[in-house]
Amino acid sequence: MREVGINALQIVTGGVCHIEAQMILQALDHIDLTGTDLLFIENVGNLLCPSAFDLGEDYRVTLLATTEGDDKPKKYPRMFLTSELMLVSKSDLLPYVPFTVEAVTKDAREVNPNIEIMTISTTNGEGIDEWCNWLKDKVKQKKEARLQAEVK
Template structure:
């Protein structure tokens, strides 16, 4: 939210606001270049808080769809390559993007990473964003869809506390549902709040450890991949 203008506002705050606007405009330009570079690939940006289960979900997804889709993953983290190593350990074509302390991935990072990962015949490119419900919501990464995980351990009040993330997402995955018996968390309440923010938001409860909801999630991915291919053929 932009702060109200004031004659007493520090000059520095105005410069910061203009810089942010210029940064987002530049980011959007690169995001469009990514779309033009990947016309045949479905790009899905996976967002969440830290520890919501993004990496485990992508490991399971790649294994479940192994005979149906060719998948690659770009993994973002401020430090270490641990998540990309986890992906590669189960045979996933993955590349780590180390942001060097930045709390989000920007489109330029994705654009540069495309030169270092083999996307030949890839159907779906997943981007595992940095764990954060705030900053990643502002940055278009050239994705076709944004999917946000919300773990039951986080509490069911998050959609209205961090509305921009849910407003800019097409799908919310309510993760770690195997813990529901032990937590004061309501799937109905979080769904109501999320759809108050974004009435078009789809919701799928999942547990990667118990394989709950993963068939529905994988069907969603398959439908979107087919729609992307169909659109390309029609054009």
């Protein structure tokens, strides 16, 4: 990410299976957020450990690759319960893997009826514009809410 000019910082967990809020707080001392509208925190580990830790994020997005199998919402329901969006990635591989978007959508919505779901592929670009528009909309909503709070 740094090679393309994106301000990035790697947080080393020291063997812990997830990032914790204190690690984020400490990392903020080492990164300049001036002019930043969007901060991504990529948690590590599996779909179990990170779901139990609030990092102070505004939105939680679960990335589920088609190569991982469509059974994950049933196996790790808490991750999907605590997420606003599920990105089904590597959709270009759907013809070659035993994964159906319909099945994973059904299971995810049984856990969290409000979860949004998008299918994306960085290989062919499917869904990338929709994902970027989702992010832009969330930034806009946060800015508007901040302005309304300042007016009050």
